[in-house]
Amino acid sequence: MSIKTKRIVTGLLACVIVLAMMLSIITPVFAEELDVLEEQQRELEQQANDAEALKNATQEELAAAQSALQVVKDDMATINAEIQTVSNRIGELNQKIGENEAKLKIKEEELAQAKEDMKMYYAALKGRIRMMYESDRSNNYIEVLLNASSISDFFSRLEYVSQMVEYDNKIMEELDACRKTIQESKEVIEKTKKELETDRADEQKEQDRLQQAYNEKQEKLNELENNRVALQMMADERDASYQSLMAAIADNETKIQNEKDRIEQEAANNRPSEPNGNGSSGGSSGGSYDPGTAPGEGDASDRVLPNGYYSTWPGIGNQMLGWPCNGYTLSSLYGPRIHPITGEYKNHGGIDFCVGYGEDIYACSSGVVVEANTTDEWGGGWGYYVVIQHYNGLSTLYAHCSSIHVSEGQEVGAGQNIAQVGSTGMSTGPHLHLEVYSGGGRVNPEDYL
Numbered sequence: 371m372s373i374k375t376k377r378i379v380t381g382l383l384a385c386v387i388v389l390a391m392m393l394s395i396i397t398p399v400f401a402e403e404l405d406v407l408e409e410q411q412r413e414l415e416q417q418a419n420d421a422e423a424l425k426n427a428t429q430e431e432l433a434a435a436q437s438a439l440q441v442v443k444d445d446m447a448t449i450n451a452e453i454q455t456v457s458n459r460i461g462e463l464n465q466k467i468g469e470n471e472a473k474l475k476i477k478e479e480e481l482a483q484a485k486e487d488m489k490m491y492y493a494a495l496k497g498r499i500r501m502m503y504e505s506d507r508s509n510n511y512i513e514v515l516l517n518a519s520s521i522s523d524f525f526s527r528l529e530y531v532s533q534m535v536e537y538d539n540k541i542m543e544e545l546d547a548c549r550k551t552i553q554e555s556k557e558v559i560e561k562t563k564k565e566l567e568t569d570r571a572d573e574q575k576e577q578d579r580l581q582q583a584y585n586e587k588q589e590k591l592n593e594l595e596n597n598r599v600a601l602q603m604m605a606d607e608r609d610a611s612y613q614s615l616m617a618a619i620a621d622n623e624t625k626i627q628n629e630k631d632r633i634e635q636e637a638a639n640n641r642p643s644e645p646n647g648n649g650s651s652g653g654s655s656g657g658s659y660d661p662g663t664a665p666g667e668g669d670a671s672d673r674v675l676p677n678g679y680y681s682t683w684p685g686i687g688n689q690m691l692g693w694p695c696n697g698y699t700l701s702s703l704y705g706p707r708i709h710p711i712t713g714e715y716k717n718h719g720g721i722d723f724c725v726g727y728g729e730d731i732y733a734c735s736s737g738v739v740v741e742a743n744t745t746d747e748w749g750g751g752w753g754y755y756v757v758i759q760h761y762n763g764l765s766t767l768y769a770h771c772s773s774i775h776v777s778e779g780q781e782v783g784a785g786q787n788i789a790q791v792g793s794t795g796m797s798t799g800p801h802l803h804l805e806v807y808s809g810g811g812r813v814n815p816e817d818y819l
Contacts, residue, residue, distance in 0.1 A: 403629060404630065404716075405717070407625055407626045407629055408626060411619065411622050411623065414615060414618050414619045414622055415619060417615050418612065418615040418616060418619055421608060421612040421615050422612055424608050425608040425611075425612050428601060428604050428608050431601055432598065432602060432605050435597050435598045438594055439591070439594045442590050442591045442594055443591065445587055446584070446587045446588070446591065449580065449583055449584050449587060450584075452580060453580050456576050456577070456580055459576075460576075460577070463572075467570075470565060470566055471566075473558075473562065474559060474562050474563075477555045477558050477559050477562075478559065480551065480555055481551075481552060481555040481556070481559070484548050484551040484552050485548075487548050630715065675699065679699050679700060680699070680700040680703055681698060681700070682698055682721070682816060682819070683698055685819070686819055687816050687817040687819045688817065688818055689818075689819065690735070690762055690764060690818045691734035691735050691760075691764065691766065691815070691818045691819055692732070692733075692734050692735060692784050692785055692819075693732070693734075693819065694723070694732055694733075694734050694768065694804055695723050695725045695731055695732065695791065695802050696725065696729060696730070697723045697724055697725035697729070697802075699723070699724040700721050700722060700723060701722045701723075701801060702718055702721065703718070703721055703816075704718060704719070704720060704721050704814040705717065705814075706718070710798050711796055719812045720767070720769075720803050720804050720805035720806070720812070720815060721803075721814075721815050722801045722802070722803050722804075723802040723804065725800070725801065726791065726800060727772065727792060727793065727800035728772060728790050728791060729790065729802075730787045730790065730791075731756075731768050731789040731791060731802055732785050732788065733782045733783065733784055733786045734758075734760070734784070735758075735761070735764070735766075736760065736781075736782065736783045736784045737758045737759050737760035737761055737765075737781070737782060738758065738759050738779065738780070738782075739756060739757070739776045739777065739778055739779065739780045739781075739788075740757050740758065741756065741757035742755075742756050742757075742774050742776055742777050742778050742780075743755050743756075743774070744774045744777075747794050747795070748794075748795055749769075749795050750795075751795050751796040752767070752769035752770065752796075753769060753770045753771065753792065753794025753795025753796075753797060754770070754771040754772070754773065754774055754789070754794045754795075755767060755768060755769040755771060755774075755795075756771065756774055756776060756788055756789055758782060758788075763808070764806055764807065764818065765808075766805065766806055766815075767804070767805040767806075767807070768788065768789055768803075768804060769795065769802075769803040769804075770791075770793055770794055770795055770797045770800075770801060770802065771789040771791065771792045771802075772789075772790045772792025772793070772800075773792070774788070774789045775787060776788045776789075806818055
């Protein structure tokens with residue numbers, strides 16, 4: 371190879387290295403920003419769901435309050451109709467009371483006149499009695515008739531005596547009539563008084579009852595109206611809150627889409643060219659690598675294999691963890707990538723080893739098994755998986771296994787066979803998905819191998 375060609379190749383390799391380094395720095399930052407936006411979106415959606423539930427509940431309470439308010443209004447309308455009916459009756463009673471008072475006045479005048487007549491007849495009667503007492507009336511009548519001077523005088527005297535007797539009888543009759551009139555007038559007056567008192571009592575009782583019922587309904591109406599107003603204000607506030615959250619969600623969706631577009635554009639601008647594919651997860655091993663020929667420091671570009679996968683080797687990191695399998699080819703690195711199944715551009719939280727189905731998986735270090743999913747083939751997308759808490763403070767996860775050989779709470783040693791390679795969960799083919807956790811967060815496993 372000529373020197374010029376070597377210089378060109380060297381320059382191209384340098385550009386690739388620079389671009390790769392830029393991509394490794396810039397893309398995770400963008401992905402982190404996208405994760406923050408997506409988390410905000412999830413929180414906003416949850417808040418919007420809660421706000422919508424509150425808004426709907428308030429609307430139901432408001433509808434119930436309006437229904438109760440209408441019931442009270444209907445009751446008050448009924449009471450108003452009853453009040454009108456009673457008012458009509460009260461008008462009739464007032465008219466009757468006026469008529470009875472007029473009759474009472476007439477009877478009182480008759481009674482007064484009867485009393486005066488009675489006084490007159492009583493005085494006349496007393497005079498006649500006194501006269502009759504002072505002289506024997508019967509003898510006087512006979513003496514008057516016997517002393518007649520002639521037949522004509524006799525009949526004249528007889529006529530006089532008859533008139534006197536008739537006058538006496540009339541005085542007695544008039545006196546008796548006055549007594550009856552006085553008695554009847556008293557009875558009419560007493561009866562009329564009782565009727566008037568009863569009418570007044572009934573009128574007042576009915577008026578008080580209706581007024582009390584109306585006042586109670588008015589208080590209830592005021593209470594319900596205040597409650598309705600408060601609910602309406604609450605409904606308006608919650609609707610405004612919901613609309614504000616929906617606007618924030620729409621705004622955040624725009625930000626997320628803009629961030630995705632920017633990440634995709636930055637990735638397209640900075641992604642180095644690869645001979646075959648984009649390094650998708652899963653699938654067959656496709657190529658091999660001899661760890662004895664691992665490139666030295668500064669030769670990271672040599673990791674890209676002809677099939678588009680990547681090479682790795684023991685000692686690529688700080689060696690806090692041992693090797694988990696017998697393969698040295700990675701189908702997908704740690705960091706942002708296009709998911710091979712969903713097509714989403716998102717962070718890949720581990721590395722994928724290209725190893726065949728049923729190959730052994732080893733514990734990267736001694737520790738305690740904290741999770742061992744042996745029953746759920748989906749396993750949240752990980753399929754059958756194992757999580758080990760190591761004594762050095764790290765934790766490791768081994769996913770997409772075909773079988774598990776350990777259980778929760780079991781202590782394991784470094785290099786112990788804990789599972790077999792498989793393709794359970796969200797997987798496109800047999801491989802080992804390895805994740806490493808430090809301080810509660812995922813880190814690049816290659817930094818610790």
